[in-house]
Amino acid sequence: MEQVRYGIIGMGNQGNYYAKLFSEGKIENGKLSAMCDNDPRKLERAKQKYGADFRYFDNYTDMLQSGECDAVLVETPHYAHPGIVSDCLKSNIHVICDKPAGVYTAQVREMNAVAGKSSAKFGMMFNQRTNCLYRKMREMIADGAVGEIQRVVWIITNWFRTQAYYDSGSWRATWAGEGGGVLINQCPHQIDLFQWVTGMMPQTARAICHYGKWHDIEVEDDVTAYFDYANGATGVFITTTGEAPGTNRFEVSGSKGKLLCEDNQLFYFRNERDSAEVLRTSEKGFDTPKCEKILVETDGENPQHAGIINNFSRAVLGLEEQFVKGTDGINGVELMNAIELSGWKDGAAVSLPVDETEYLSELRKRAATSRLKTGNAAFVADTSGSFGTK
Numbered sequence: 001m002e003q004v005r006y007g008i009i010g011m012g013n014q015g016n017y018y019a020k021l022f023s024e025g026k027i028e029n030g031k032l033s034a035m036c037d038n039d040p041r042k043l044e045r046a047k048q049k050y051g052a053d054f055r056y057f058d059n060y061t062d063m064l065q066s067g068e069c070d071a072v073l074v075e076t077p078h079y080a081h082p083g084i085v086s087d088c089l090k091s092n093i094h095v096i097c098d099k100p101a102g103v104y105t106a107q108v109r110e111m112n113a114v115a116g117k118s119s120a121k122f123g124m125m126f127n128q129r130t131n132c133l134y135r136k137m138r139e140m141i142a143d144g145a146v147g148e149i150q151r152v153v154w155i156i157t158n159w160f161r162t163q164a165y166y167d168s169g170s171w172r173a174t175w176a177g178e179g180g181g182v183l184i185n186q187c188p189h190q191i192d193l194f195q196w197v198t199g200m201m202p203q204t205a206r207a208i209c210h211y212g213k214w215h216d217i218e219v220e221d222d223v224t225a226y227f228d229y230a231n232g233a234t235g236v237f238i239t240t241t242g243e244a245p246g247t248n249r250f251e252v253s254g255s256k257g258k259l260l261c262e263d264n265q266l267f268y269f270r271n272e273r274d275s276a277e278v279l280r281t282s283e284k285g286f287d288t289p290k291c292e293k294i295l296v297e298t299d300g301e302n303p304q305h306a307g308i309i310n311n312f313s314r315a316v317l318g319l320e321e322q323f324v325k326g327t328d329g330i331n332g333v334e335l336m337n338a339i340e341l342s343g344w345k346d347g348a349a350v351s352l353p354v355d356e357t358e359y360l361s362e363l364r365k366r367a368a369t370s371r372l373k374t375g376n377a378a379f380v381a382d383t384s385g386s387f388g389t390k
Contacts, residue, residue: 004313007034010062010075011042018073029313034068036060064091077171078103078179082111089118094316096123097232099188101329105181106163108330110355120324123312128189130307132298137259138197147256152198152235158184158246173217176370181219182241183336192332202227205350209343211231214242225339266296
């Protein structure tokens with residue numbers, strides 16, 4: 001195999017974005033061979049846009065059995081991710097799943113079990129992990145630059161969305177169709193990075209979730225979550241789709257200093273002395289360690305989605321190691337489920353791992369009365385300018 005032949009399942013916003021990457025020649029060692037969607041309008045739109053050089057399918061099972069694809073990109077609504085990924089892996093077809101890995105951990109755990117028995121490669125589209133700022137933060141924290149982590153705070157409120165956005169699809173922002181709101185749609189990348197950059201998962205979560213606070217939707221569009229960690233550290237995660245102008249500020253503080261990522265820059269505030277040691281041993285009541293502010297240099301690389309696909313292609317061809325393993329996706333779903341469950345319980349503490357039976361029971365109660373909208377299911381938006389470094 002000289003090139004990996006890719007199929008795309010789901011020709012909505014994200015599926016079309018990936019087709020565009022292939023058409024613009026941004027995918028090395030890979031080519032687009034097939035596209036699939038069960039909505040005839042989206043499939044016809046793809047045919048008109050991309051032409052007759054590709055195979056088109058109205059169901060993904062036929063695509064997997066066609067022999068046209070070595071690998072697949074899964075770009076469907078969230079509930080369907082684990083089932084489709086599992087079918088790909090059982091067919092020995094390599095697969096990249098878009099975020100999130102699933103709606104609830106039980107289905108993701110089953111998918112990961114299938115991955116463990118398959119010889120095919122499985123990846124998650126955690127494109128923000130390619131961002132040089134977050135890669136550098138992870139590297140510095142692992143090297144001990146901030147010392148013992150004390151606090152992790154991310155304010156990520158620049159997700160402003162209009163009512164028209166939510167009305168563009170009947171499944172959007174519904175418990176039955178999407179499984180959640182801002183947490184499961186806009187924030188899976190940040191929630192993944194929250195644990196990937198720090199190398200820590202919290203023990204408990206408390207959250208206040210507002211449902212339809214800014215929009216006519218049934219799911220959360222405004223969230224404040226609080227985490228406790230085993231080492232005594234705490235975390236705060238704040239997000240919304242109803243605020244403009246928004247903020248994107250990620251801060252990790254520790255005994256040796258802190259890292260601050262904001263406005264596409266990374267700063268290191270380096271303590272002259274370890275603050276925990278000063279706190280314990282100093283005889284002066286206001287003996288605060290001196291601190292030096294340093295603009296951190298990175299490699300400047302931020303290949304995003306194309307970077308993930310290019311790495312995956314090279315991994316399939318045996319040219320390099322895979323950067324993001326698909327089984328990593330469960331951590332973000334675990335955090336999302338903990339936040340959501342706490343919100344449903346009026347901010348009560350929820351232990352991690354989440355009680356999967358309780359979570360699924362509560363989700364199904366909400367899905368049973370979900371209000372599916374009469375949106376334009378064939379609507380496809382250009383999302384290419386919406387990623388940035390969020």
